[in-house]
Amino acid sequence: MSDENQAEPKHVCFACVGDSYLSNDIKKNGKSKLCSYCGKKRRGITIDDLADHVEGAFERHYMRTSPYPDDYEFMMMRDRESDYEFERHGEEVNWAIANAVEVDEAIATDVQKNPGGATRGLRDGQDGRRV
Numbered sequence: 560m561s562d563e564n565q566a567e568p569k570h571v572c573f574a575c576v577g578d579s580y581l582s583n584d585i586k587k588n589g590k591s592k593l594c595s596y597c598g599k600k601r602r603g604i605t606i607d608d609l610a611d612h613v614e615g616a617f618e619r620h621y622m623r624t625s626p627y628p629d630d631y632e633f634m635m636m637r638d639r640e641s642d643y644e645f646e647r648h649g650e651e652v653n654w655a656i657a658n659a660v661e662v663d664e665a666i667a668t669d670v671q672k673n674p675g676g677a678t679r680g681l682r683d684g685q686d687g688r689r690v
């Protein structure tokens with residue numbers, strides 16, 4: 560395992576995550592490090608780990624209830640059988656991430672850009688590609 564080609568992953572502290580379930584989880588299991596977003600040294604996780612949590616948060620907030628009109632689009636996006644193209648709504652994916660785990664847009668953008676983790680499926684959906 561080598562991180563030579565990668566910059567230090569960004570760190571998000573529990574206080575920067577509004578979702579109470581995830582925030583508590585981070586508070587319990589996170590590592591104390593300088594947060595890349597609020598600049599405070601608090602328990603937190605890397606953006607990479609956050610990306611993995613985003614999928615779970617989506618399920619909690621988007622699968623059970625449908626408070627937002629974008630739910631349908633979002634589900635289409637996640638459906639690998641669908642050729643639904645979501646590219647032109649890119650910033651709404653960002654918005655959905657921000658809302659699912661209740662983070663600032665800057666954090667959501669970094670999650671969306673994250674090369675690994677659960678959001679990979681989102682990007683595949685965006686590109687209209689099957690995997």
Ligand SMILES: [Zn+2]
Pocket residue numbers: 571572573574575594595596597598599
């Ligand atoms: Zn923070």
